[in-house]
Amino acid sequence: MRAFLVFLLVAGCAETGASKAASPEAMVSAPTFSRTASPSADALGAPASSAAVPASSSAPSAEPTVAVPDVRPPEPPKASEPLPDVEVHNVGMHIGGGPNDNVTKRPIRDAVKPHFDAMRACYAKAISPKKAETFGVDLRIPGEGGLAKITKPRTAMKGEGLSECMVAAFEKVEFQKPPKGLPMTVSFSVEFKKK
Numbered sequence: 001m002r003a004f005l006v007f008l009l010v011a012g013c014a015e016t017g018a019s020k021a022a023s024p025e026a027m028v029s030a031p032t033f034s035r036t037a038s039p040s041a042d043a044l045g046a047p048a049s050s051a052a053v054p055a056s057s058s059a060p061s062a063e064p065t066v067a068v069p070d071v072r073p074p075e076p077p078k079a080s081e082p083l084p085d086v087e088v089h090n091v092g093m094h095i096g097g098g099p100n101d102n103v104t105k106r107p108i109r110d111a112v113k114p115h116f117d118a119m120r121a122c123y124a125k126a127i128s129p130k131k132a133e134t135f136g137v138d139l140r141i142p143g144e145g146g147l148a149k150i151t152k153p154r155t156a157m158k159g160e161g162l163s164e165c166m167v168a169a170f171e172k173v174e175f176q177k178p179p180k181g182l183p184m185t186v187s188f189s190v191e192f193k194k195k
Helices: 002-021 024-030 104-122 162-171
Strands: 087-094 132-141 149-155 184-194
Touching: 002 087, 087 104, 087 132, 087 162, 104 132, 104 162, 149 162
Parallel strands: none
Antiparallel strands: 087 184, 132 149, 132 184
């Protein structure tokens, strides 16, 4: 019986001490430690571990690749084919409604002459041309001058694209302003003559 009483007394004292330790006052006075704080070397008596290394991503970082265009030097221009060995000159001109004097015709003739080489290139398209061939068109020169409207191309020469080439050559001719600033219709012919 005495032994049982001693046991109860010891158990009661132990319970009272435990409740005091768990009281708020005891909890405030007790030192707290943060989970994130890492122990120093002095506190543990051992050298501190190396700094934490951030976890690297599973895929290694790679420099972005830049596509390099395939740059090739331009091909040298093809040598132009030699022009046919023919002479070109004006053989016919008629100004609708006149005047048909040389003073009125000269500016028209002079405007077309610089385009004779382009017309020689067109002549190269001719199939078996004769020693002398002609090509004519009608020119509608506007009252302010400039480019003429080309109509009624005519020739006895045969050759694919020849007529279209000649019309294109005439379309590039810049004409002076006609006398009195009125539109002018001119029938104009050139002759190709083999040398």
